[in-house]
Amino acid sequence: MSAQPVNTSVPPDHVTIEIDGRALVVPKGSMIIHAADKAGIPIPRFCYHEKLSIAASCRMCLVDVEKSPKPSPACATPVMDGMKVHTRSEKALKFQRSVMEFLLVNHPLDCPICDQGGECELQDVSLGYGRSVSRFNERKRVVADEDMGPLVATEMTRCIQCTRCVRFTDEIAGTQELGGMYRGENLQIGTYDGKPLTTELSGNVIDVCPVGALTNKVFQFKARPWELTSRESLGYHDALGSNLLLHVRRGEVLRTVPRENVQVNDCWLSDRDRYSHQGLYSADRADVPLKKVNGEWVEISWADALAEATAILSANKGDDLGVLVHPSTSNEEGALLARLAKGLGSSNIDHRINQRDFSDAAVAEAFGMPVAEIDKAAQIVVFGSNIRHEVPLLHARVRKAQVDNGARVHVVNPVDFDFAFNTASKQVVLPSQLADALGNAELRAAVAAANGNAVVLVGAIVENHPQAAQLRRAAAEFAAATGARLCRIPQGANALGLTRAGVLPAGKDAAAMLSAPRKAYVLYGIEPGLDFADTATALKALNAAKVVAFSQFACTSTRNVADLILPIGALPEIDATLTNLDGREQSARAGGKLAGQAREGWRVLRAIGGELAVAGFEFTDLAGLRASLAPVTVQVAASAAATAAALADGYEVVATTGIYRGDAVVRRASALQAHPLNAGPRVSLSPADATRLGLVTGQMAKVGSDAGRATLQVVVDSRVAAGSVWIESGHGATAPLGAARVTVVAA
Numbered sequence: 010m011s012a013q014p015v016n017t018s019v020p021p022d023h024v025t026i027e028i029d030g031r032a033l034v035v036p037k038g039s040m041i042i043h044a045a046d047k048a049g050i051p052i053p054r055f056c057y058h059e060k061l062s063i064a065a066s067c068r069m070c071l072v073d074v075e076k077s078p079k080p081s082p083a084c085a086t087p088v089m090d091g092m093k094v095h096t097r098s099e100k101a102l103k104f105q106r107s108v109m110e111f112l113l114v115n116h117p118l119d120c121p122i123c124d125q126g127g128e129c130e131l132q133d134v135s136l137g138y139g140r141s142v143s144r145f146n147e148r149k150r151v152v153a154d155e156d157m158g159p160l161v162a163t164e165m166t167r168c169i170q171c172t173r174c175v176r177f178t179d180e181i182a183g184t185q186e187l188g189g190m191y192r193g194e195n196l197q198i199g200t201y202d203g204k205p206l207t208t209e210l211s212g213n214v215i216d217v218c219p220v221g222a223l224t225n226k227v228f229q230f231k232a233r234p235w236e237l238t239s240r241e242s243l244g245y246h247d248a249l250g251s252n253l254l255l256h257v258r259r260g261e262v263l264r265t266v267p268r269e270n271v272q273v274n275d276c277w278l279s280d281r282d283r284y285s286h287q288g289l290y291s292a293d294r295a296d297v298p299l300k301k302v303n304g305e306w307v308e309i310s311w312a313d314a315l316a317e318a319t320a321i322l323s324a325n326k327g328d329d330l331g332v333l334v335h336p337s338t339s340n341e342e343g344a345l346l347a348r349l350a351k352g353l354g355s356s357n358i359d360h361r362i363n364q365r366d367f368s369d370a371a372v373a374e375a376f377g378m379p380v381a382e383i384d385k386a387a388q389i390v391v392f393g394s395n396i397r398h399e400v401p402l403l404h405a406r407v408r409k410a411q412v413d414n415g416a417r418v419h420v421v422n423p424v425d426f427d428f429a430f431n432t433a434s435k436q437v438v439l440p441s442q443l444a445d446a447l448g449n450a451e452l453r454a455a456v457a458a459a460n461g462n463a464v465v466l467v468g469a470i471v472e473n474h475p476q477a478a479q480l481r482r483a484a485a486e487f488a489a490a491t492g493a494r495l496c497r498i499p500q501g502a503n504a505l506g507l508t509r510a511g512v513l514p515a516g517k518d519a520a521a522m523l524s525a526p527r528k529a530y531v532l533y534g535i536e537p538g539l540d541f542a543d544t545a546t547a548l549k550a551l552n553a554a555k556v557v558a559f560s561q562f563a564c565t566s567t568r569n570v571a572d573l574i575l576p577i578g579a580l581p582e583i584d585a586t587l588t589n590l591d592g593r594e595q596s597a598r599a600g601g602k603l604a605g606q607a608r609e610g611w612r613v614l615r616a617i618g619g620e621l622a623v624a625g626f627e628f629t630d631l632a633g634l635r636a637s638l639a640p641v642t643v644q645v646a647a648s649a650a651a652t653a654a655a656l657a658d659g660y661e662v663v664a665t666t667g668i669y670r671g672d673a674v675v676r677r678a679s680a681l682q683a684h685p686l687n688a689g690p691r692v693s694l695s696p697a698d699a700t701r702l703g704l705v706t707g708q709m710a711k712v713g714s715d716a717g718r719a720t721l722q723v724v725v726d727s728r729v730a731a732g733s734v735w736i737e738s739g740h741g742a743t744a745p746l747g748a749a750r751v752t753v754v755a756a
Contacts, residue, residue, distance in 0.1 A: 183429025260602025296605025336501020394468020538566025670739025717745025
């Protein structure tokens with residue numbers, strides 16, 4: 010046999026095709042639309058979305074394939090070696106124009122009043138492929154709308170049944186809440202039961218909808234797209250640091266949409282990050298400096314406010330001063346706070362305001378496995394986390410790993426939380442037994458079998474537990490023994506950045522400087538009535554001290570404890586950098602206008618540092634500040650080992666933060682507060698414990714601890730481990746309960 014020439018230019022598992030006369034080398038098994046997109050050849054489409062499965066239902070992407078007697082959908086036709094495709098031939102254009110005409114048969118002629126106008130895929134494609142005059146004379150069909158909740162507005166008569174929203178809730182969110190009902194021309198998309206969407210990612214159906222059927226209810230009829238200016242920013246309600254765009258009109262943030270970054274949030278956005286901008290415009294927004302005079306609040310000028318702040322700090326230097334910082338504070342502000350504390354001789358500075366156990370001097374650490382690789386892990390252990398509420402898009406990564414790549418997910422929790430993935434094993438134990446549960450031989454063997462392609466995700470239930478040091482040690486030992494990568498979720502949007510900026514105590518930690526009160530405190534970005542792990546102890550200490558509060562909100566709890574309120578901007582209003590859970594430093598640009606006389610926090614700190622002649626405040630602008638930034642190493646002081654709770658006869662507390670109660674901005678976003686996931690203050694306990702106490706769902710119960718007491722509604726929930734109660738923090742009603750154990754009796 011004679012030798013045959015070998016085409017070395019085509020890699021293995023690739024084929025050569027031709028699209029509109031252009032020769033392309035593309036992977037086997039890919040679709041025509043993939044090849045065309047990679048080559049920059051436009052093909053119209055509606056149902057196709059690169060992050061969703063292929064439906065091939067709209068037929069808008071029909072193309073002409075040589076030797077094929079019928080048109081082929083580009084999204085569902087695999088490439089073959091030697092294939093020749095025409096996307097703009099007379100035949101292909103006829104197919105596409107005919108499909109466009111059919112799609113518009115029942116579509117309402119309401120473009121002038123449609124909230125999607127100006128950014129509607131159907132509008133754009135119909136301009137190029139639609140007819141100027143309709144040949145359809147029959148009555149158009151009308152579909153009744155259903156209420157999908159406070160976040161997503163519906164106009165289902167516009168729906169073209171592309172099923173993108175259905176596939177999103179099924180494949181990405183994992184909730185299967187949307188589907189097609191009826192048949193033929195009566196087909197319509199809905200929720201079957203008429204209930205609101207409950208997924209924490211529901212806003213993404215707005216982004217994938219190619220028409221105006223699903224729109225943003227909060228933004229609806231507020232502005233036209235061409236009136237908006239886009240600003241790059243970041244999500245600041247969890248440690249993922251989702252990339253997003255703020256859409257702003259005349260300084261007001263009207264809408265938030267995702268900005269694609271495959272290494273962080275892919276192209277999705279959690280509802281918490283999408284709708285929290287509402288909270289920026291709360292009635293109690295701090296917009297002018299305030300000073301307490303004889304128990305009354307008086308508006309003062311910035312010059313007087315800076316002089317007052319300087320006087321308070323000058324009179325309370327060294328160990329008399331405590332600096333408490335919210336963990337979503339930016340790197341720039343954090344670095345200045347660390348410099349300010351050092352210049353005043355105080356080593357009492359901390360951002361770990363939700364932590365209870367400091368005996369191991371634990372600080373935030375970057376993930377041992379990059380978040381973008383977690384969906385490729387073979388074994389995943391979720392340890393002490395309601396991950397779906399804690400970091401919604403990290404939960405989506407875990408689901409993707411399980412659904413797409415067959416990962417085995419193991420859960421060790423005190424509550425059988427609702428997850429959108431299946432579990433290979435599940436242990437629901439008391440909080441005090443979490444460490445022992447990691448010793449399970451079968452679990453260890455399963456994870457060790459992954460040969461290092463495994464990850465342990467450690468969440469807030471562990472990190473904020475009264476005996477957290479023991480649990481962190483157990484997680485580290487488990488990871489070391491099995492070869493898994495340890496990923497401790499930082500407790501705050503910028504906890505890792507503040508750790509690197511030196512916002513850590515060489516002296517007293519957050520708990521110590523409140524249990525042993527200082528004479529004066531700086532509160533930075535904190536809502537004192539809701540943000541501390543032990544609210545009662547915090548308020549007692551703050552009420553007896555001089556307090557300078559740098560705050561976005563002049564809320565009741567801040568007014569009660571502060572002597573001076575300095576209004577500062579929130580992240581969507583300032584230029585800033587945050588460091589996410591991967592250790593990735595990301596930048597946000599100022600979008601919204603500062604409220605009233607509020608100022609960027611770094612400017613206020615710069616002025617105070619300058620007045621106090623503290624080193625490190627010589628810069629004059631943000632660029633100068635950033636040029637001076639460098640990682641700071643702090644030898645963090647460890648506190649005494651945590652002791653067992655005094656109420657030995659009580660119930661162990663499973664404390665989680667409500668998904669929409671985590672910080673001051675989210676708590677003021679009215680649409681999120683109206684969402685079904687915002688369950689409200691309550692105490693959940695197992696059926697066995699409820700029977701023993703004579704309690705039923707809906708009844709009120711008195712819940713007490715050494716810290717305080719509360720009256721809460723009872724929920725009998727079989728998911729809760731017997732011997733414990735599940736209570737969400739972030740609510741005023743649950744704030745007094747800052748303990749590991751509580752007693753429960755009928756009210």
